[in-house]
Amino acid sequence: MYDVVILGGGPSGLAAGVYAARSNLRTVIVEKGLPGGQMQNTLEVENYPGFLEIIGPELSEKMHQHATHFGVEWQQGEVESVDMDGLEKTVHLVGGEILVGKAIIIATGAQPRYLGVPGEREFSGRGVSYCATCDGAFFRNKKVVVVGGGDSALEEGTFLTKFAASVTIIHRRGELRAQPILQDRAFNNEKIDFIWNTQVTDIVGDGVVKSVKLANTETGEESTLDTDGVFIYVGFLPNTEYLKGSSILNNEGYVVTDGKMATEIPGIFAAGDIRDTPLRQIITATSDGAIAAMSAYHYTETLD
Numbered sequence: 557m558y559d560v561v562i563l564g565g566g567p568s569g570l571a572a573g574v575y576a577a578r579s580n581l582r583t584v585i586v587e588k589g590l591p592g593g594q595m596q597n598t599l600e601v602e603n604y605p606g607f608l609e610i611i612g613p614e615l616s617e618k619m620h621q622h623a624t625h626f627g628v629e630w631q632q633g634e635v636e637s638v639d640m641d642g643l644e645k646t647v648h649l650v651g652g653e654i655l656v657g658k659a660i661i662i663a664t665g666a667q668p669r670y671l672g673v674p675g676e677r678e679f680s681g682r683g684v685s686y687c688a689t690c691d692g693a694f695f696r697n698k699k700v701v702v703v704g705g706g707d708s709a710l711e712e713g714t715f716l717t718k719f720a721a722s723v724t725i726i727h728r729r730g731e732l733r734a735q736p737i738l739q740d741r742a743f744n745n746e747k748i749d750f751i752w753n754t755q756v757t758d759i760v761g762d763g764v765v766k767s768v769k770l771a772n773t774e775t776g777e778e779s780t781l782d783t784d785g786v787f788i789y790v791g792f793l794p795n796t797e798y799l800k801g802s803s804i805l806n807n808e809g810y811v812v813t814d815g816k817m818a819t820e821i822p823g824i825f826a827a828g829d830i831r832d833t834p835l836r837q838i839i840t841a842t843s844d845g846a847i848a849a850m851s852a853y854h855y856t857e858t859l860d
């Protein structure tokens with residue numbers, strides 16, 4: 557029996573681990589991939605205080621070491637379902653393993669949203685990518701497009717200019733959603749151009765991506781743009797499949813908590829990108845994790 561079972565080993569889960577273990581709670585983190593979650597796919601992190609610039613995998617490893625240093629156990633595995641009611645919470649992993657905890661912190665984050673157009677699945681890994689850090693180097697001196705107008709599209713689009721000959725950012729509106737500093741960088745980058753008010757309707761290729769079909773959202777005018785790569789950054793979806801139907805999810809599938817990271821079910825807390833929250837950053841994830849762990853601590857105290 558653990559005091560706390562933390563689902564997910566991204567920044568929120570790892571920070572929760574540090575705070576839980578330092579409160580003498582017997583703590584395990586369950587993670588299906590590498591420590592760090594989305595940080596693993598982020599080359600440059602420059603807005604996590606204390607680190608002017610650090611690569612995501614390095615920050616991930618530092619946080620992982622930090623948590624295990626204080627005695628957090630690390631369990632590789634994928635969560636299949638959670639029995640949340642009652643005083644003993646049971647986490648079922650794919651493969652049949654079971655973990656039991658007094659409190660659960662849900663921190664399984666979010667994953668890239670698909671664009672949902674023909675050719676996207678077919679050419680995934682053959683020109684279509686959701687990770688510039690992973691795949692950018694394959695596009696040295698090639699032409700790529702980036703779909704989206706948020707922080708990810710601009711940050712990753714700018715990163716891709718290290719490799720690509722040109723980067724065309726295609727946005728469905730005439731105004732970007734991204735932070736001004738990222739907009740300024742992209743506007744000042746000679747390798748980046750923009751196509752506004754335009755949707756990608758089809759990804760076309762022959763073994764690998766060759767072009768995208770476009771439609772202007774205002775005029776309906778259709779066109780084709782030759783490209784070697786399509787990087788898709790149209791937002792994220794919460795990893796809450798294993799909680800489907802639960803009352804703690806909102807209509808979009810994010811977990812609803814109060815300011816103490818507590819859900820409406822006693823002993824069930826949530827932290828990070830999986831929460832219904834206005835800002836999803838590494839720093840907000842770690843902050844959520846700390847609060848969730850301390851709330852879990854106070855909750856377990858009430859059980860004794």
Ligand code: NAP
Pocket residue numbers: 603671703704705706707708709711727728729732733755789790791792834835836837
């Ligand atoms: P996001 O903020 O949700 O932006 C998604 C973008 O994709 C929007 O511009 C949206 O257009 C567009 N889009 C959505 N669905 C689309 C569709 N079906 N077809 C075409 N375009 C579509 O997602 P994000 O940029 O991945 O950022 C996610 C979170 O991480 C945000 O909270 C962001 O601040 C954070 N983040 C922060 C940093 C940083 O601080 N350096 C870096 C990366 C991400 P509309 O604008 O028209 O809705």
